[in-house]
Amino acid sequence: MERCPEIADKLMPLDEAVRRFIFNGCQLAIGGFTVNRNPMAAAYEIIRQGIEDIHLVCHSNGQALDILIGAGCVKRLEIAYSGNGRFAPTCVRFKKAIEEGELEFEDYSNYQMALRFLAGALGIPFIPTKSGLGSDLIKYGGFSPEIREDEKVANLKYAVVGNPFSSEKDEILLLPALTPDVTILHAQYVGEDGTVQINGLTFADLEQAKAADTVIITCEEIVPRSFIRLDPDKNSLPSFFTDAIVKVPYGAHPTACFKFYDYDPAYLKLYRKMAEDDNLFKEYLDEWVYGMSSHEAYLSKVGTEMLLKIKANPALGYAQGLERK
Amino acid sequence: MISYSDNEMMAIAAGRLINDGDVVFAGTGVAMLAATAAKRIYAPRAVVFFETGGIDPSLDEIPMAVGDSRVMSGTSLNSGLIEAFSTVGHRKLHTIAFLGAAQVDRYGNLNTTSIGNYYKPGKRFSGSGGACDASALASGIIIFMQHEKRRFVEKLDYLTSVGWYKGGNSRQELGLKRGGAIAVVTNLGVLRFHKETKEMYLREFFPRASVDMVVENTGFPIDVSGAKKTLPPLPEELKVLREEVDPQRLICQSDMNAPPG
Numbered sequence: 001m002e003r004c005p006e007i008a009d010k011l012m013p014l015d016e017a018v019r020r021f022i023f024n025g026c027q028l029a030i031g032g033f034t035v036n037r038n039p040m041a042a043a044y045e046i047i048r049q050g051i052e053d054i055h056l057v058c059h060s061n062g063q064a065l066d067i068l069i070g071a072g073c074v075k076r077l078e079i080a081y082s083g084n085g086r087f088a089p090t091c092v093r094f095k096k097a098i099e100e101g102e103l104e105f106e107d108y109s110n111y112q113m114a115l116r117f118l119a120g121a122l123g124i125p126f127i128p129t130k131s132g133l134g135s136d137l138i139k140y141g142g143f144s145p146e147i148r149e150d151e152k153v154a155n156l157k158y159a160v161v162g163n164p165f166s167s168e169k170d171e172i173l174l175l176p177a178l179t180p181d182v183t184i185l186h187a188q189y190v191g192e193d194g195t196v197q198i199n200g201l202t203f204a205d206l207e208q209a210k211a212a213d214t215v216i217i218t219c220e221e222i223v224p225r226s227f228i229r230l231d232p233d234k235n236s237l238p239s240f241f242t243d244a245i246v247k248v249p250y251g252a253h254p255t256a257c258f259k260f261y262d263y264d265p266a267y268l269k270l271y272r273k274m275a276e277d278d279n280l281f282k283e284y285l286d287e288w289v290y291g292m293s294s295h296e297a298y299l300s301k302v303g304t305e306m307l308l309k310i311k312a313n314p315a316l317g318y319a320q321g322l323e324r325k
Numbered sequence: 326m327i328s329y330s331d332n333e334m335m336a337i338a339a340g341r342l343i344n345d346g347d348v349v350f351a352g353t354g355v356a357m358l359a360a361t362a363a364k365r366i367y368a369p370r371a372v373v374f375f376e377t378g379g380i381d382p383s384l385d386e387i388p389m390a391v392g393d394s395r396v397m398s399g400t401s402l403n404s405g406l407i408e409a410f411s412t413v414g415h416r417k418l419h420t421i422a423f424l425g426a427a428q429v430d431r432y433g434n435l436n437t438t439s440i441g442n443y444y445k446p447g448k449r450f451s452g453s454g455g456a457c458d459a460s461a462l463a464s465g466i467i468i469f470m471q472h473e474k475r476r477f478v479e480k481l482d483y484l485t486s487v488g489w490y491k492g493g494n495s496r497q498e499l500g501l502k503r504g505g506a507i508a509v510v511t512n513l514g515v516l517r518f519h520k521e522t523k524e525m526y527l528r529e530f531f532p533r534a535s536v537d538m539v540v541e542n543t544g545f546p547i548d549v550s551g552a553k554k555t556l557p558p559l560p561e562e563l564k565v566l567r568e569e570v571d572p573q574r575l576i577c578q579s580d581m582n583a584p585p586g
Contacts, residue, residue, distance in 0.1 A: 032392070033377055033392035034390045035389070035393065036377075036390075036392040059406065062390075080454055081452045082451050083390070083451035085388075085389040085391075086353070086354070086575070089451060090449065095450075098446065099445070099447070099448070099449050101445045109453040110453065111406065111410040111458035112458070114406040115407070118407060130414075130461055131457055131458040133461065134484070134487040134490050134496070134501070135486065135487055136438070136485065137453065140443045140483075169500075172500065200397035200403055201377045201397050201403050201405060202378065202403075203392075204405060205405070206405065207405075256394045263393075263394075316398050316399075317397055318386070318398060320386070321386075324389060324573065
């Protein structure tokens, strides 16, 4: 491991970061979006450590959400969207779990979830929006009164109030803030000074990180202080927001990491096929998660050929001409 | 006669609805094809952007999801969800959102959440994502549907995204100051909404479809009195679609729309 005195207390292996900061029943937010920058290595490690009863708070998470649900780590879910684009228009284990009544869940929209993280980051108890008025998102709550007594669950899903600044009738929706126990993000770079740099779209990652009590960053590279400070306009989070920093190259595989690698179409197709069947899914978990001693072992199983195929063209950010059918 | 797929006809029919200078919010699947085609063929000054935060990507390859790295490449700006929704709802902009759904009702309200009992559904879909937000905030939405009776329903199993709500002025009365459903583009034709009642009617049927097919496959009574046959895709439209928009034929080739589920 690199020697970085400024972040020596935060730099740790993945298993240690999960052991120290993720706990049974924790409220967890994960960064990324559908097939991009999901903290997959961290999700695999959470499964290997047998963490249970997670309360997952998501906007549009894809692969990491689906595998955490499929492995039985998630008890409660607040979600806007669960899909993997063309690879799984609705994430398969998510779909099964909801249809079989195995999850406590509530639906929100993407903007609503992003705003709820923003409210958490700003330290305000709720945030207004017009989005959702008239929809069944307001009509159907998913959590029972007992669940609502939990300190991490708001006592109402929404409130509709009149705009206090208008003399005319003008209704508006209030959304409760979210303050997750832990947020895990996968970033391209962390500097030796702890500064985090995310390239490409940031989704709601920064709001999720600033709303959380604890932040774990997995990253592709740890880079010198001089490099991360070359162009501070590109940087995403200062060091003081982070609690654990873990270097995990290809840590978002099989989802994409802009400028480093594309999503892995073959793997996502294989996953979908195995996730459709309960027995095959068990085999999948044994083979690809429990059977792997480390992310390096997992990557050797994925194989050099595929890792080269999905390697991003650094100028474009994705793998040009990748076979995606 | 030139052969073409349903998805190609749908993308072209939807693209023809975009005006130059519109700011187009694209979802996944055929919606993305239509947004890209619109810019390349009909509306060069239109700007395509994605709910994930990518503004005006070069789209040299077609993205497979709105979280695809291809929506971050060659952009004017990369940002995040909150910035993207501040664009969708911006009062200065004329924003059009392309959305798909599992069910639509006569007022253009959409279901992308579930079929059956919400708490233990017969079929669960992906959920709102940005659809509820885009339909609340954009200047208008254009909806893509597979035209089937079970999808064009009297009553949605779950109302995820508000179109014209209960018709008439009901959308405005909810507190949604602008927006509403502009059109539904299906594998059979293009449906629009009456100016006053906001009820869906058939405006165009595709060359391979008929008025009867539309009536048979719609689960509520529909006005077809003014329907006209759509102009088939022109060779130059198909050329751009196939050679520039989707050279890998990821979406063009399919005859199935890709609704959630």
